[in-house]
Amino acid sequence: MSDFIVETVNLVKRYYLEGTYIEALKGINLKIKKGEMVALMGPSGSGKSTLLHLLGGIDLPTEGKVYIDGEDIFLLGEKKLARFRNDRIGFVFQFHYLLPEFTALENVMIPVQIYNKGDAEKKAREILARLGLEHRLNHRPPQLSGGEQQRVAIARAVVNQPSLVLADEPTGNLDSKNTALVMELLKELNEKNNVSMVIATHDSEVAQYCNRIIFLRDGMLQT
Ligand SMILES: Nc1ncnc2c1ncn2[C@@H]1O[C@H](COP(=O)(O)OP(=O)(O)OP(=O)(O)O)[C@@H](O)[C@H]1O
Numbered sequence: 001m002s003d004f005i006v007e008t009v010n011l012v013k014r015y016y017l018e019g020t021y022i023e024a025l026k027g028i029n030l031k032i033k034k035g036e037m038v039a040l041m042g043p044s045g046s047g048k049s050t051l052l053h054l055l056g057g058i059d060l061p062t063e064g065k066v067y068i069d070g071e072d073i074f075l076l077g078e079k080k081l082a083r084f085r086n087d088r089i090g091f092v093f094q095f096h097y098l099l100p101e102f103t104a105l106e107n108v109m110i111p112v113q114i115y116n117k118g119d120a121e122k123k124a125r126e127i128l129a130r131l132g133l134e135h136r137l138n139h140r141p142p143q144l145s146g147g148e149q150q151r152v153a154i155a156r157a158v159v160n161q162p163s164l165v166l167a168d169e170p171t172g173n174l175d176s177k178n179t180a181l182v183m184e185l186l187k188e189l190n191e192k193n194n195v196s197m198v199i200a201t202h203d204s205e206v207a208q209y210c211n212r213i214i215f216l217r218d219g220m221l222q223t
């Protein structure tokens with residue numbers, strides 16, 4: 001156990017493309033305490049998505065370490081990391097990656113069903129209703145608007161009651177009413193269930209729901 005839900009040590013991500021290296025993250029040392037709700041801000045291309053992907057164990061660092069609740073996640077191995085992610089982390093992608101052949105309800109039920117964690121349908125219905133989607137349960141993603149898809153993706157990320165939510169511009173496609181709906185749900189999970197959050201956003205309204213703002217610029221943290 002650790003006081004920190006997230007800790008990174010000299011985290012570097014380099015992409016190699018057409019003969020040149022792109023250094024997307026240049027040695028990030030970040031600590032986030034349990035229960036914090038943090039906004040991750042910075043210009044387009046500054047490395048926000050890259051950092052979230054590494055924190056979620058979705059992509060591998062070139063150098064450095066990521067500890068989630070004290071666990072060195074890249075030492076876990078693929079299978080244990082997948083389980084760890086399903087149990088502990090809720091990820092909202094910038095481009096939502098819903099499964100197109102399943103309905104909204106089924107997309108949200110799947111993370112509960114994978115490891116058989118209780119009444120998937122009840123949990124999925126509750127969260128979707130909270131996000132104003134009770135009338136869209138049986139639509140498949142192509143039959144949903146962009147903002148509806150985004151809310152389904154948020155429901156999917158929180159349905160397993162993770163200890164950490166990593167959200168990449170979760171309100172990027174939403175109007176102000178639905179932005180408030182989403183942020184109020186996230187804030188409630190943060191305050192009532194002590195869920196820690198890192199939310200990449202360009203929206204200062206979203207940042208206002210957070211306890212702290214972290215700025216990235218050119219792959220470096222600004223202090
Ligand atoms: N797979 C990749 N191969 C090469 N370069 C990449 C790759 N993914 C990202 N990059 C580069 O790394 C840098 C950081 O990208 P990233 O997606 O993390 O930015 P971001 O801060 O999330 O931007 P935005 O606000 O536009 O979402 C960018 O310069 C981007 O072009």
Ligand SMILES: [Mg+2]
Binds near residue numbers: 050168
């Ligand atoms: Mg991004």
